[in-house]
Amino acid sequence: MSALWTSAELRAATGGTIGPEVEVLGISIDTRSLAQGDLFVALRDTRDGHAFVADALARSAAAAMVEREPPDMPEDAPLLHVGDTLAGLAALGAAARARTDAHVVAVTGSVGKTTTKEMLRVALAAFGPTHASAASFNNHWGVPVTLARMPRDAAFAVVEMGMNNRGEIAPLSSLARPHVGLVTNIGTAHIGHLGSEEAIAEEKGDIIAGIAPGGVLVLPADSRFAARLAARAREAGLEVLSHGEAAGADARLLSYQGEAEGGRAEIMLAGERLGVTLAAPGRHVALNACAVLAVVHALGLAPRSAAAALPAFGAPAGRGRRSRIRVEGGEALLIDDSYNASPPSIRAGLAVLAAQAATRRIAALGDMRELGSEAPAIHAALAPDAATACDLVFTCGEMMEHLHRALPEARRGAHCPDSAALAPVLRGALRPGDAVLVKGSLGSRMAVVVQALCGESGS
Numbered sequence: 001m002s003a004l005w006t007s008a009e010l011r012a013a014t015g016g017t018i019g020p021e022v023e024v025l026g027i028s029i030d031t032r033s034l035a036q037g038d039l040f041v042a043l044r045d046t047r048d049g050h051a052f053v054a055d056a057l058a059r060s061a062a063a064a065m066v067e068r069e070p071p072d073m074p075e076d077a078p079l080l081h082v083g084d085t086l087a088g089l090a091a092l093g094a095a096a097r098a099r100t101d102a103h104v105v106a107v108t109g110s111v112g113k114t115t116t117k118e119m120l121r122v123a124l125a126a127f128g129p130t131h132a133s134a135a136s137f138n139n140h141w142g143v144p145v146t147l148a149r150m151p152r153d154a155a156f157a158v159v160e161m162g163m164n165n166r167g168e169i170a171p172l173s174s175l176a177r178p179h180v181g182l183v184t185n186i187g188t189a190h191i192g193h194l195g196s197e198e199a200i201a202e203e204k205g206d207i208i209a210g211i212a213p214g215g216v217l218v219l220p221a222d223s224r225f226a227a228r229l230a231a232r233a234r235e236a237g238l239e240v241l242s243h244g245e246a247a248g249a250d251a252r253l254l255s256y257q258g259e260a261e262g263g264r265a266e267i268m269l270a271g272e273r274l275g276v277t278l279a280a281p282g283r284h285v286a287l288n289a290c291a292v293l294a295v296v297h298a299l300g301l302a303p304r305s306a307a308a309a310l311p312a313f314g315a316p317a318g319r320g321r322r323s324r325i326r327v328e329g330g331e332a333l334l335i336d337d338s339y340n341a342s343p344p345s346i347r348a349g350l351a352v353l354a355a356q357a358a359t360r361r362i363a364a365l366g367d368m369r370e371l372g373s374e375a376p377a378i379h380a381a382l383a384p385d386a387a388t389a390c391d392l393v394f395t396c397g398e399m400m401e402h403l404h405r406a407l408p409e410a411r412r413g414a415h416c417p418d419s420a421a422l423a424p425v426l427r428g429a430l431r432p433g434d435a436v437l438v439k440g441s442l443g444s445r446m447a448v449v450v451q452a453l454c455g456e457s458g459s
Contacts, residue, residue, distance in 0.1 A: 002152065005039065005092070013095035014065070016082035022063045027092070027148045028056070029141065036060040039080070041089050042067070043141060049085070065089070086141060090175065093144030097177055102131065102154040103299055106176050108161040108169060108207050109184025109220075110200065111345045113138065115280075115319055116184050116288045120158045122313045123292050123306035124299075128155030136339070138162035143172045156299075161207065164370065169203055173210030180298045181207040182218040184291055186225050187344050201225035208236050216241060216298040218291065221249035241298055243290040251294035256286040260356050261322065267307075269293050274307045280315040281355060284348040318447065320352065325453050330432025333358060334453055337439040338446035341368045343378055347385050349439050354389035359433030363390045364426050364449055366419055366440020367397030375399050380406040387411045394429070396422040397444055419445045423452035 003023035010018060025037030031052045034040060040056035042049030042064055053070040063078035064070075067085050082088035097104070105124075107117045114136050121132040131154040133146040138160040146159050161172045173181065186201045201223070208217060208229075217233040219226050221242035230240045243251040254266040254273070258281055265276045265286035276289050289310060296306040315321045318339030325334045333356060337349045346365065353361050363386060371378050379399045383406035386393045394413035395404045404415040413429060416422040419440070426449060430436060436453070440446035 004149070004151070009095070010039070010063075010080050010092070014080065014082050014088040014091045016065070016080045016088060018063060018078065018080040020076060020078050022078050024062045027089075027145055028061070029089075029145060031055050031059060034059050034061055037062045040064040041145075042070070042085050043089070044085065045141075053079075089141060089144045089148065093147035093175055096147045096150045097175065100150055100152075100154060100157070102150065102157045103180075104157045104159060104176055104178040105180045105182060105295055105299070106159050106161055106173055106178035106207055106210070107182045107184065108163070108204055109182075110187035110204070111340075111342050112184040112284065112288050112291075113160050113162060114316065114339075115285070116182070116291055117158050117160045118316055118319075119288055119292045119310065119313050120295060123296055123309050124156040124158065124301075126305050126309040127301050129153050130156040130158065132158035133160040136160065136162065138172075140168070140172070143175060147176060163203055166199060166203055167206075170206040170209040173207045175210065177210050177212055178207075178215065179212050180216045180218060180295050181211045182291055182295055183207065183220060183223075183229070184288065185220045185344070186223045187342055198225070201229065205229040205232055208233050208238065211236070211238055213237060215239070218243060218294045218298055220244050220291075221246040221252075239298070241294050243294040244287065249290070251290040251297065253286055253290050256283050258283060258355055265289055267293055269297055269303050272304070274303055276307045277311045279311055279313060280320055282320070282348055282352045284345075285315075285320075318450075320349070323454070325430075326455065327427075327430040327432060327434070332430050332432065332434040332436060334450070335435065335437045336450050337437060338450050339442060341366070341439050341441045341444075343368065343382065346382060346439055349437050350382075350385050350389040353435060353437040356435040358435035359431065360391040360435070361389060362392045362394065362413065362426075362430070362434055362436040364394045364396075364413075364422065364436060364438045364446070365400055365403065366395075366422075366444025366446045366449075367399040369441040369443045371399075376402045379403045383407050392429070394422060394426050397440070400440075419448040423449045427452050 005024040007021045024039040028034040028038040040061040050070045053064045065080040124130040159176045216239045218241045221244035241250040251269045257264045262279045267274045293303045320337045324331045380402040392413040396416045
């Protein structure tokens, strides 16, 4: 395997110093996932990464980026000394972006970012080596890590960008300098921090700040903010494409036939009708495919070839992945959508659950976070959708108690204070032939429920 970074390149990129000559094969910020040959970056966050440098080197890291000398280091330890490790990581990401010939796509949006990013990974791989963000590496350290990990031979790169507060997207986009920026949709996720959908739309539109001159912004045609963001993009000299179901969308979903395990979509793009077979269920997945094909078109590639590649896409863990689980007396279907949640994504998940052939359809829902003062009403407003899709609804968390109370009594499974308390209650309630959807915001820790249903231990 060729080196991702040499000592000389590390020094040039970061302005740091490193003693022994090394060749770095990857970038890591967590010793638990570190691979041999990685550069371990000792970030200071909830824990100080400098405390794990010795462990990283013992696990065969090629070197460690540090801003101070870790304790008990030998004199010849391969340490890249920088003034600030987060700034050093960002500098490494900027250097990776500067040296690559890859076509870069940035993805943001209120929901669907990671799923769309993974679909783009599959679609663009039909045209050349494709690099993409791991998991949901989409914040102030995740974007630099993604860029710094970019292989030298990448033809395409897909960089996910998220935000919690105003002013976070613009610097990420400026670092990645994408050729194409994609906004999947604009909703109420993080409205508790930003205050209004208008502010969320402006923040998502800040992806324009980094798009390369002559680049393309791909917008959701169904959003009431589309015209405003399109005007911003055109003022910046960018081309604009749109995706969605609205009449006039450049990539328009004409029809969708859903099945329990996937679906078939017909999409109109550039005057051509494209049939797309999807191995993950849900109309929202078909809408993500519209966005993906719009990006492919924006890059000057053949959408039909991308459409032919998309059947290889399957929902990632925590994003709607399906599996069979053992329950007393037989098996049940688990739909693991536990990674995150917002009102639109919960409704989409409930629609997928409703399409399942099952003896009973059961939802286990945890709190949606960062919804501000309207959170109780927003949670309660899910009751009609949940009652229609489900035979039973189990809930946990302070906010989901409002949904529990709003449900018809016949649909109430149980309410628990948290996911750890809910897990054994739900597991004991499942029967053979059930289909169960598990969903909630990351902070609700619904993965604990998934682990319990799968017979795994963990916290």
